[in-house]
Amino acid sequence: MTDELKDRYDVVVIGGGAAGLSGALMLARARRSVAVIDAGEPRNAPAEGVHGLLGREGMPPAELLERGRGEVRQYGGHVVSGTVTGAKALDGGFCVSLEDGREVRARRVLVTTGVTDRMPDIPGLREQWGRGVVHCPYCHGWEIQGQAIGIVATGPASVHQTLLFRQWSADLVLFTNEVLEPSAEELEKFAALGIRVVNGPIARIETADDAITGVRLASGELVERQALTVATRPEARAGFIGGLGLEAVEHPSGMGEHVPADPMGRSEVPGVWLAGNVTDLMMQVGNVAAAGAMAGAQINMELVEEDTAAALAAYRE
Template identity: 40%
Template sequence: MIDDTSSPASTLRPDEFSHTPISGEHWDVIVIGGGAAGLSAALILARARRRVLVLDAQEPRNRFAPHMHGVLSRDGYSPLDLVADGHREVRAVDGVIVDARVASASAIADGFEVVTAAGDHATARRLIVATGARDVLPDIPGLAEQWGRGVVACPYCDGYEASGRAIGVLATSVGGLHKAHMLRAYSDDITVFTGLVDGIPDEDRLVLEARGMRVETRAVTQVITAAGELTGLGLDDGSTIPVDVVFAEPALIALDEPLRQLGAERSDTPIGPWTTVDALGRTSVEGVWAVGNAANPAALVPIAAGSGAAAALALNGELVAQDVAAAAALVASAAVAS
């Protein structure tokens, strides 16, 4: 398996990040991760007049794709342009966004301390982890170079654009065959490549064929391109199967190091252990929230953004309650003193 290390479709400009010194500053909330989930949370909190710091390593999961789909009012929009828009909106309401990779996160007496890879320290009353996840592709020559363009993963994100085309489904598990059934609505020309699967039950193969899909058991050894565009998949016997687009089944790895450092509980999921959160993103560590793919491996962009907003609303409610309780304690103390 190989990481998705192809060059992203675009990059954020250096001037889109603040160079504000953060060491020694105490914030209401630190958000680790500046994708759709983290920026959505930061925007809500900054608009609530909270002091918000976003630490962004500039590695959103969808940075390799030139376009995103299924995002209301932004269908076909560049995912990195969406992030750049979010940066401007957060900064416009006094949120601070710093280009930084977080090295460690720990609990302290009055909240949490975060240390960046550059050695900067910052503390906050609350912490939101929006570090997302990364895709790990099968180790097939040429696959990573086409990632986000000729090779994709999500039928909901890219299935419509594949309508009527020759689709290859690169399965790595029996469960992954479900992706082929999802894609059947888009095309009559689907080949399911099962060479990476350790045995396909006869019933599953027959059902695929009954739905008009071809099952190819020979191993895929390379991605074939012409003028930079994917044209087919090469097999171990030297033959080539023409395809226009490949839907792969990458392994998804949580980028959850800050949550692990803080001791957040994890739960088993169909794709492996993942941080446990409640409906609003609270983790098992009081004061720590997880949103987006850090909390939900199935979160598409709109779901990730929504989870960030939901967490921010609930988190700000906690801060308001804490502020009210502190004021009430002062009133009670003054009444006793008098």
């Protein structure tokens, strides 16, 4: 179901994942007019289930979002399919432009577009993303526990990732892939934990019946594996924010790019708010939803103050 997009709302939410829908739900229940514009490209779409989310453990991502859309609509919010290509300040508010030519005005904008995961250009790797290739042990470790797991190095963060995944399997191989040179201390830790380190570039990921069977090195050697992990580089999915006076910058951790905001979701541009992975790269689904709800509540409070000031000015005339 796609709702018709009106010309004007109190708040337009750009991005219909857990953060955007939670923010919209909070605003709709506060009797605000709100529209969620969603491009339909959730980060966790390839995953079979959402994990670590209390009360919704293992629920397919698509089902979780469909339930969320229904809850937003239940309180009068609109959920609209579309891709936002631009946004700018206009007449004391904002104008949001869609790829198909539609435009919508809003008093406030909440950006919850999430991130894109960049990963090594290794044949066969992305094709298994979210299934045989994972990145978060808390999201997917249980599902691959006890398997022969390979860690495809992308940089220093892969050392931390390797040590974490040891909790879920004793059969680990770290592929340095010419981008990681562990220190002597790190190598000693790996040896103590029974983790094998394989050097040399990776040629491709081998599969059979759409399942990973191993890692083929450029040397020709095949290292048999059942699952792989890779520390991706998350980058904010927000190419339209330049018109708002914002930009994606390197995260202080060095792990990727984000759009900065304060703990409540307030950006440096008045009236523009952010929630979820677009601003905090390490959030899982539960954190993302909570951040969206917090931003929604803060936006409503800001609008209450604005409405009160306008009423007071009219009263004094």
